[in-house]
Amino acid sequence: MRQRINMTWSSKLVWMVLIAAMGCLLPLSAWADDVSNDPQPIEFPHDRHAGKFKINCMYCHTFARRSMVAGIPPVAKCIGCHQHLPSVRDKPRIKKLFTYWEQKKPIPWLKVHDMPDFVYFTHKRHIQRFIFKDGRPTQQVCGMCHGDVKTFSVGQKVRAMTMGWCLSCHTQFQGKSDIGKPAPAARWMIPTAATDKPVMQVEFPQPAVLDPEHPVTMKNSVIKKMTEHLPAKIKDHIVHAPHDCWQCHK
Amino acid sequence: MKDIEWAKINKDVLASLESPRPLFWVVIAVCFTLVLAGVAAEAYQYNYGLGTALMNRPHYWQLYISNFVFWIGMSHSGTLLSAILLLTKADWRKPIYRFAEAMTLFSILTAAIFPVIHLGRVWDMYWVLPYPNERTIWPNFRSPLLWDAAAITTYATSSALFLYVGMIPDLAICRDNAKGWRKKLYTAMSLGWMGRATEWVAFRKTYVLLACFLVPLAVSVHSIVASDFAMSMVPDWHITSFPPYFVAGALYSGCAAIITLFVMLRYLFRFEAYMTTEIMDKTVKLTFAIAMVWNFLNLGEYAAIWYSNDMFEKEVLIQKFIGPYAPVVWGMLLCATVAPFAMAFEKFRHNMWAMFWLSLVLQLGMWLERFQIVSPPLASNHMPWTWAVVWPGTIQMTLTVASFGWFTMLFLIFCKIFPSVSMYEVKEMVFHRRIASSRDEMEDISKIKDEVMQTEVGLK
Amino acid sequence: MALKRMLENWSRLRQHDYYADEPYMWGMSIDLNKCTGCGACVTACYAENNLPVVGKEHCGSGHSMHWMRIERFWTEPEDNPDVDIEEATDHPERGAHYLPMMCQQCNHAPCEPVCPVAATYHTPDALNAQVYNRCVGSRYCGNNCPFKVRYFNFFDFWNELPHPLEMQLNPDVTVRSKGIMEKCTFCVQRIRSAKDAAEDAGHHDHVEDGTLLTACQQSCPTQAIVFGNLKDEDSKVKRGWESHQVELEHFEQDKSEDVRGYRVFEELNVEPCVMYLDRVRDTEA
C-alpha cells in the first residue's frame, strides 16, 4: 500500500517537472510573424505593382542601394504614375491616395519590418553585393528576406528576422569539409522564385562563437588559401559575410 | 553522567517537530519581516536600477559580492562536519551534523541570491548558463563567474542530495509517527524505506560515496569563488594563495555559524540532552584550530604582499590599515584574530551562551573580512584618479540583513519540519558508547541488540 | 559534431597572433606636449556617442558616464630631477598634468576573459568590443579594467531626457538602458561606415589614412590625438608609434632614452593600443 502511494507521489513529481520544463521551452516555437492586424492606411497591392506590372523593387524603394534603409516612396512618386492612369482613378484606394496628395499629408504607413534599436542592418551592402556584383535578379535578392513580395497584397513579414536567422548566412565558413556540401536551399530561395541554384557550397554551420576573443572562427586568409584551387565560379561566390558582433550591434 | 535513553531519542526528536519554545515563533516572525524588507528593497532596486544600491565606479562590486562569499563560506563547515568527520569516523558529529548540513544547503541558497540581484540586468541572468539557442552563442567559459554558476549549482545539488539521503531513515521514522499533511510529505520523501538490511547496506554505501564526492567539491567550490578575485588583476585580489585562504576562511566562519546554531537549536528545540557540552567543546576546539589556520594564511598574505614590493598591491595594503576602510580591517583583526583566543579556555568553551556570543563576534569578523576583501582594493585600484570611498547604502544593508533573516527563516522552518537531530545516527552513537561501556560491565551484546530491535518495532 | 567542432576551433583559437594578417588594427597616439586639457574631446564624445548627462546628484554618487575623461594631476609621477621645480614653492609652477583617458583597446584586455556572457570580446580589427544587448551587467569587466574606463548604466538615464533633446541622439549608436556596461568604442560606428565607404569606392580592406577620424580626434583644437590603422605602414599613427619606438607586444619597451612614447600601465602587459607622448616642460623657464 505504502509503495503505491510512493509511486504516485514520485511520478506526480516527475510529471510536474516535465510539464514545467515544457512550459519553459514553449516560447521557442512561438514564431508569431504578423502579430498585429492594424490595417495599413492604404491596402497597397504589391502583387499588382511587383507581380503584374513587374516594377523593379528599387523603383519605389529607391534608397535600398545607397542607404541603410530602403525608403518608403514619397506620395509624389505614387502620384507621378497614377495621375496618368485614369483607368483606376475611381478605385477607393486611389481616391484615398489623391486625398493625401491634395491635403499634402504624408501617408501614415505602419512599419512591417522593424529591427530592435540595437541592431544595425544596412540594405546598401546587401543590395550592392547580390544585385550589382553578383547580378542576381532583384526580386530574388529582396525575397531572401522579404519573401515573395509579388504574391502579397499588403506587405507582410515572412521571415522571423531573428539573430539566428541572420547568422544562418553570416556564420563563417568553417573548414575544408564545408566545401562542396549543399547549402540549405531554404535559406536562399523563395518558394516561387526558386529558379537559381545555390552558390554558397557550405553546409549548415556549427555554433561559431566559442571564444569571445575570436568570434571569427576562420580567418579570411585561411579561407582564401583553402579555396584557392576551386573553380572561379564557386570561388567568386563564397560569401565573406562579416561574423563579428560589432558589425551589427554597436 | 547518564547517557541518552535509547527509547527517548525518537520521542525527543519528534517532539521537536511539534512544540518548540515560543521564542521560535518570535524568531520566525522577525526573520519573515526582514525577508519582506529585503524583497521590497530588491523590488525598488530592480525598478530604478542598481544605482540605488550606491555602488559606483570604481566600486562596481560591494556588499552583494562580499555577502555571496560569506554565505558560500558558511556552507563549507556543514560539509566539513558531516562529510569529513564521517569519513574520519568522528562519532561526536552525530547529534549536530544534520543541522550543519541543513545550514550548508540554506546558506548556498542564500548565497545564490546575491550574484543574481547583483546583476545589472537580472532578467537576462540565464544567459550565463550554457544552453543551446538559435543565436549559436555560448557563454564565456573563461569567466570565473561562469565557473561560479557551475560550481554553485553543483554544490547546491550535491549538498541537497547528501542532506536528503542522510535523512531517509529518519524520514521513515517520522512517517510512521505522523498524521495529516506531514504523513503525506514524509511518505513521499522516505521513498518507502523499510529498514531492511539490504536497504541499510545500500544506504551506507551511497552515503559514504556522496561524502567522498562532496569533500573535494566543497574545496573546489570555494577555490572557484576565490578565483573570482584571484583571476582578476585588481591589486590585492590577484593573489595565488586566495583559494586556500578562502577555504580556511569559509570553514572558520562556518564553524562559528555552527556554534551559533548549535546554541540556538539547543535552546529552541530543547536538545540539551543531545547537544552536550562535550560536543560543544570538540566543535569549539575544531573552530579554534581552523581559526589559527586562517590567521596564518591571512598574515602570510600580508607578508607576501609586503615583500613582493609591488607598487599597486602595497598601496592597497597600506590603505587597508590606515585608509578610510581601516576601521573595517582593524575590526576584522579584532574579531577574527584576537577574539578566537578566548576559545583556548575550557571554562569559556563550556559556557553555552558565552560561546553563542563569541561565535557571533567571530562571524562578524569574518563578514568584515569579506567586506575588506572586496572594497578596499577597488577603492585604491590601479588608477589613482578614480580612487574613492563608498560605504554601502540602505538598499545594500537591507538586503544584507534580509539575507540573514532569509537564511534563519529557511533553517528554522526546516528544523520545524524535518528532524534536525539525526535519530538513527544518535542511536548509533549511543550504541557505540554502550558497547564501549558494556565491555567494562561485561554485558551481553545481544541483549543490547534485542533492546534495539524492540524499540524499533515499537514494543517498548 | 558540435563538440568536435568546438574542440577543433578551440585549439586553433589559442594561437598567438591569430589576427596577424587582418588588414586593420586601430590605434591611437596622444601627444601630451600638445594636449591642453580643454575638454573638447569630452564634449565631442558626449555628442557622438549618445552619452547621458546624469546631473549633479548622480555625478556626486559616482555614476557619471564619460567615455573620454581628462585626468588632472598636480605632481610628477616620481621625483623627476630634470623637471622638478628647483625651489620648493607653494604653487604648481610647472602647470597641471593632463591625461586624456579613454578605453585603451588593450590587445590583452583584462576585461574580455572575465565577462560571463562574452559581451566583451576582441574584434578582428583589434577593437575591444562591448555588445550592449548581450551585457547582463555583472560589472566584472569594470573591476578588472586597470584604467577604470568602463562605465556602468546604474540608472535609465534616458528616461528623463526632455523633448527635444532626444532629437540630437545619434541613430548609429545604441542608446543604453540601465544595467549595461559601456565604454569608448574608438567610434566604431565611424570605423564601420568608413569601411563601408571604402568598399563603395572599391578599396577592399583599405581605409585611407586620415579619412577616418574619431570624434575626440576631430574636435581636438591642438590635434594632440592621432588615430589610425597600426597595420598600415604609411599611416600617421603607425609612423608615430615607430618613431617613438613603442611596440605593441612588449611590456617593457627597448628604446632610447629621449624618445617620448609610452603606454599607461604597460607593465601590466595588457598591450594597450593607445600610446602617449611625454608632456614637455622647458627647464630654462
Added chain:
Amino acid sequence: MDENKSNSENKQESANKQELNSGWSRRGFLKVMGLGGAGSALVLTGCGDTDIINAVDIEVRKEKVLPNVDPQDFVRPGVEMYYASTCRQCPAGCGVHARIREGRVLKLEGNPASKINHGRLCPMGQAGLQAHYNPDRLTKPLLRKGGKLVEISWDQAEDVLIKHLARKNAKLAWLSGAISGHHAALIDAYLAAADSKNNYVFDTLPPTVGHAVNEEMFGAAMPRLDFDKAQLIVSFGADFLGTWMSPVQFAAQYANFRNAPRGTLVQIEPKMTLTGANADRWIPARPGSEGHLALALASLLAQSSEYASRIPASVVASLKAVNIDEIASLTDVPAERIHKLHHLLTSRSPSLVLSGPSAEGVPHGTETARVIQMLNVMLGNVGKTILPRGKSPFPNLMPRMGGWAEAKSMLDDLNSGKIDTAVVFGSNPLYQAPDFMQAEKAFAKAKFRVSFSMFPDETSMACDLVLPIHSYLEEWNTTAPAYAAEDGYLGIQQPVMNPVFGEGGTRAFGDVLLAVLKHMDTNYNQWDNYQAYVTNALWTMRPALVNPPKPSVPGQTEEEAFHQGVMATGFVHMQVEKAPDIQARVSAVSLPKEKQNTQYPFRLIPSARLGLWDGRHANLPWLQELPDQLAEVVWDSWVEIHPKTAEKLGVITGDVVNVASAAGKVDVKVVVFPGIHKDAIAIPLGQGHTEYGRYAKGVGVNPFSILTAKFDKNSGELATYATDVKLTRVADRGKLVTLKHGDLVLESNTSRQAGRDLVKTTTADKFDHSEKEA
C-alpha cells in the same frame, strides 16, 4: 568624417538646398524623422528579449513610417549629410560642419576649410546642439499683461512690435551682445531708420581695455599675432587656450608653437587658467601687480641699448626709477625670478608678450596694458609676431565687442530717463551686471522693453515683449570672427535644419527686424526675408571677395554658382588692402601702488572658463557636466583658495564660506586649490542664474553680482579683477561634485599620481633633440 567627401557633398547639398529654397521653410518635414525606419535611436529597452522569443518582441505594424509628400533630395533617409555654417556660441566665429540625418542635426564638427578653427571645435561649439535642442527654449512670443508674461501668437506679437518699434524714436536704445556681420548691419539700419543713436554693445569677456590700448599703440584693436614664429610667449593673464578671443584658433597656433623647436610659454597671473596649466612656468603674481612686473622687466631691458633704442628716450628715462626689489615684494615674485624672466626674454627672440583680462581688469588696466605692450615694442616683436591688420572694405560687418562702459552708460541713461524703449538682443545685463549697477531697477524704468531671445533668461523675463528667435543653426546670417589670423574672413550661416519648434514657434531675428524695417523704409521691401537680404548682400559683395565661386557645371548661372559655392565653403574672404607696417606709439607709464585693504584682505577673481563662458552656456547640460579644467568640479560654483590661506582660515574643501565685498556677498563652497596666489580667491563665472531654464536656474552663485564699483580710468571699463573681499566660514562640509566621485575632500589624495607613470614629463631640450632625430 571624410573631409574631402564632406566638402564635395556640401556643394551638392547646398546646391539642392538652393533649388528648394522657396519651399524650404514652409514644409513641416520634421515629420519625416522616422522615415524608412532608419535606426531610430530609441531607448534600448527589453533588448534582452531578442533571444529565444525574438519574433514576438519585434514590432510589426506598430510603429508609423511617414514618408515625405514630395521627394526632397536633401533628405536621404539613413544617409548623413554635412552643411557648412558658422558657430555663434562665442564671438570667435568658428566654421562648423553640421552633420544631418533625416532632417535632424546630430553633431557639429569643425569646418576643415575654415582658417579660424581648421576643422576643430571647442566644447562650447560642440554643445551648440544643446542650445538648439534646448528643452527650455522659448517657443511662443510672450507679452507682459498685468505684470505677468503671457503667451501670445506671432501675429499679435508683430502688431505690438510694430506699434512700439516701427517709428522714429530717439529715446529707443538697442543693447546687443558681441555682434558682427549682417545682424550688426541690419541693427544699424534699423536704428538709423528709427533715428536713434543709442546703440549699445555689451559683452563681458572681450578684452576691451586691451583693444583700446592696441588701437592706441599699434593702430589696430586686434593686430594679427603670430604664435608660430614666436619662440617665447609671455602672457600676462591672457587665457588664449581657454577664454581669450578665439581659443580654438589660438590652440591650433599653440600646437604649432609647441612643435620642435619648441616655444616656451610663461604665464603670469594670480589664478591659474587653462593656459597657465599648460605653461612651462606659471608665475603667481599678486593680483593687480602685473603692470609692475612688466615695468620691472621693461626697466631691466632698458639697461641694454638694443632694447632701449626702440622706445623714446623719455620713456627710457622714466624706467630708470624702477626698483626691482621693491617690485619683487610688491608683486610677490622673487627678484631672482624676474631676472630669470628678463634673461629668457633677451635670449629667445622673437617672442610675444600678451596682456589679458586679469592684468587689464584693474583700475589702472590701461596703464598695465601699455607697459605690457611696451615690452613687445622693446623686444622688437612688432612686425615679427605682432602684425598689422588691414582695413576691412565693409567696416559695418566687423565685430563689435562692446564692453562694460557701454552697459554702464545704457543703465545710466535708463535711470535718467533718457531712454523709454529698450531692445535687448543676445545680451543679458540683468545677470551680468553687478548688483551695484542696479540693472533691474534701471530696466524697470523703461516704458517698453523688448527682448529677442532663445531662452527665458533674466533680462528677457524682465521685458514686456519677448520674441523667441531661431537658434544659430536655424537662421541665415553672416558672422565676422572676433579675431582672425587672416584679414577679411566672414563666416556664413545657413539653416542646417528646419526650425525645431516648427512654423508657429520661433522666428529668425533677421526676419522679425526686417519686417519692422519694412514699415519704416520701403526700400527694404525688395527683400522677401532676411535670407534674401543676406544672400543679396553677399552677391553684391562679390567684387570685393577673394576668389568668388565661379560656375563649374554647365547650365549654372553665375549667381547660382556663387551662392552654392559660398554655402558649401561656409565662409568668404574679403579683399583687404595690405596694411602699412605698425608704427608703435609708446608713452611713459606710471603705475599706482595699491594699498592692502585691511577690511577686505582678499582679491576676488571672477574666473571665466572654457565651457560655461560668462554664464551664457549654463543651460547646456553637456557643459554643466564638463568638469572645470582645473578644479574638476561639475554642476556647481565654488571658491578657490590657496592651501596656505585655507589653513589660515581653517577651512577645507567643501566648507561653505561667505564671500563678502563692499557691494554684496555670496555663500559658496571652498575648493582648496594650489594654482592661485595666496592673496587671491577665485569664483568661477557662469552659475547663479535666477532664470534661464532647468539646467541653469538655482545652480551655484554669480560672482558678477558682488563686484565693486571700480573702473578703469582711461576707458571707463569696469575693473572686474579689482574687487576686494573677505571670507567667513559659515558651515561645514557641503557636497561638491566632480566627475570622478562625490567627495572632493579625497581629491587631495588623488591629484597625485601615486607613483604611477601616468603623465611622464620630459624636458624641452630632450624633446627638441629627439624630434630632430625623428
